Amino acid sequence: MKLKKRWKWSNLYLIFVFIVLYAPIFYLMYYSFNKAGNMHEFSGFTWEWYKEVFQDTRLMIIVINTLVIALLASAISTVIGVMGALAIRFVKRRRTKNALLSLNNVLIVSPDVIIGASFLILFTIAGIKLGFTSVLVSHIAFCIPIVVLMVLPKLQEMSPTLIDAARDLGASQWDVLSKVILPYITPGIFAGFFMALTYSLDDFAVTFFVTGNGYSTLSVEIYSRARQGISLTINALSTLLFFFSIILVIGYYLVNQRQARTNGMGVKR
Template sequence: MRNKWRPANLYLVAVFAVLYAPIFYLMFYSFNSGGTMHGFESFTWEWYAEVFQDTRLLIIVLNTLVIALLSAAISTILGVVGALAITHVRRHRRRKALLSLNNVLIVSPDVIIGASFLILFTMIGIRLGFTSVLLSHIAFSVPIAVLMILPKLEEMSPTLVDAARDLGASRLDVLTKVILPFIRPGIFAGFFMALTYSLDDFAVTFFVTGNGYATLAVEIYSRARQGISLSINALSTLIFLFTIILVTGYYFINRRGAKQVGWEAGK
């Protein structure tokens, strides 16, 4: 019982309370029939119905999902290629340099990245809209996918590849029947993380969206500037729940991958 109330545990509870209290406050008032966030009158689904009746908003939701799925899929494929290339670099300094370059887009401020993409697209003549948003999301999702996939590649024993080659497997067979099945949990983890980052991104997307095209994050920001509307609360609640589902899926995939590795190691 004493261990449960250690200072470290109390600090952790306080941190989670500070982080999640505003979210739960927002979610609670998304069911308020009063239309304000000051006094709860009665329970209602009115604001959720308003969200689903808004045709423009549904189109923006579709745009966001298409961008997120496409960017996550493409960045995961590029992440697999990048992780394989990094593992084949033998010199420690070169590998460290490649990893540092890979992490630049992760540690760089989103405002700088967004402004850089805006300047780049303007210079090369790419019209701001679907293409510019997709390219920018792929760019900042690839390093995330690489970081998810690379540890699984480093866990794989080189003897697996050597044994496959000794048995006459071609390079394509080694890749598709040995390497990819082994790193599958990392691939799924990279896909889900890239998908989550794409859905939640605002700063970069804000710079590269054009007139007539928007994602959910940008739309919520523009609506919040116009005044308080509990439809924003309802929309934010739906996004939060969808993100929770993605994170839960990522957790179970990782857990399943760990069990599979443990089972294979015990054979």
């Protein structure tokens, strides 16, 4: 009986948490279809605000800028992050390994405002013009630690006997990396890529510091528009971004499921 009560209370708690988290999002989505143009009373269904989003040329350019930055940053940070995770995993000295892990975690635990201000000072001293390059470099920098943390558990999970067996069979260092290690840690690599992509798309604080005149991303643009007053165009844009995030999550889930089936079939054989 006690277990059942605990189970019920835990379920109620989870339901409450999900309501708190998702109620504002659904409230925003609901009024993105409001004909009245406000968030107080729903007068009728309309696609007007979504049409405005796609008819706004400047906004479409900003969307393209955001996607290009996110895809480039996540791809580059995934490559660097995988190399970093491999270096941390196979370093022999424990003290060096702990030091590398600590350095990797600095950007994750540091406040975004501090990171953004630091990058702003760095780019100013280096004479780098604020814009595409500054945003891309800063996004790569804070995405790398995320990729490392996604890939490391898969590397630690992998048995050293797999590598030893490959070497005993005459595999070169490149063969071991490309045919044994990378296929094994593929789920971690995809997880790192999608997490980096999400972080890059969502980031505001760091991006706010390193964007220049004439260049912007969606997070900064939404913030600047929201300060000017309530516009249901923001609701429509936010709804589209929410569904895009859901598609990313579903894509990641399907990739993981496919990888799990492939591994299962390999074990059966």
